[in-house]
Amino acid sequence: MTAPTIQLVAPGECVANCTQANCPRGTQPIVEFLPAVSNVTHKKRAAMLKILAKLGELFDDPDCAALLEELGVVRTKTCETCRLILKKSQANPNTKIGACKRKWFDDLKPQLEEMGCVECGWNGIDAMTLEHTDPSKKKRDKKGDPVSLGDYIKWSSLGGPEAMQAEFDMESVVPMCLNCQLMAPTHNAMKLKIDPDTLPTVRWCDDPAAYNKKRSLTERRKKQDYVDGKKLEVGACAECWMKMVPFGSEYRPGHSGYPHAFQFAHRSELDKGRGVAKVVNDRRSYDTSKAELDKEMGRSRLLCMNCGKVETDERKNAPGPSEEEN
DSSP states (O other), rough: OOOOEEEEETTEEEEEEOTTTTOOSSSSSSGOOOOSSSTTTHHHHHHHHHHHHHHHTOOSSSHHHHHHHHHHHHOOOOOHHHHHHHHHHHOTSSSSHHHHHHHIIIIIHHHHHHHTTTOOOOOSSSSSEEEESSSSSSOOOOTBBBBOTTOOHHHTTTTTTHHHHHHHHHTTEEEEHHHHHTTTTTTTSSOOOGGGSSSSSOOTTTTHHHHHHHHHHHHHHHHHHHHHHHHHHHHHOOSSSSSEETTOOOOOOOTTEEEGGEEEEOOOOGOSOOOOHHHHHHHSHHHHHHHHHHHHHTTTEEEHHHHHHHHHTTTTOEEEEOOOOO
């Protein structure tokens, strides 16, 4: 890989290089480095188009340097040609990744959707996964992280389609929808968390690690309790019949669930600042984070995890417009 560079050669005309060492085109117009139309890169693409429009009005201006620096952040590292070559390779069933991709999309994924969830019976939905009743038997990568069957790129180096089938056929594996998986006893969200009130109260100067741990857990719990309270005020998924009940109370699989089985889904990808969960889990205090939490929740609607997955997939190539003129 080579280092990315950008040059302004005329008003509104930029060229850039592809970081792929064997790129067949080398230096080419900057538009070849526009992020794809996708719910993941929609915001970067819109930002890049705005920068290019500004550059069309400026040349040999001090502001150009700053705009070119911003352009370097939002552009893709590789050109569209190299990205298409990679995409074609990954779609080829004769390649390792292509074989795993076909195994997932043409074989295992349709089977999961047809089988339906063992807990609630939902079937035919694109929100199915495999739940390991014995987590110790789940396939893991070299770092020790669990690997889902849908992550077909990783499976190309973990045994390929044969290993994927073996994982699918394990006796300890059952099909579940995302809602029920989050409510499974083995899921981390269902396990008891450390209560910060049970930790000793110490001064930072006496024990910095203990002080920071208690403070971090306390502030994170405040933020999580605040978000869960807002979820309970809404009370149900905006797309289906799933109702929300407080953590620890009775629930019915496929009909109700705890707050962690629901998400605040942004109505527009262009208006999204940060995900609510990221704000909850960062190191900042509740008082500092509350305004951002309110802003992001106000940009969102409440969806169960199943409906959130379906919406994300539908928006993959059609993210939609901004509500805030972004």
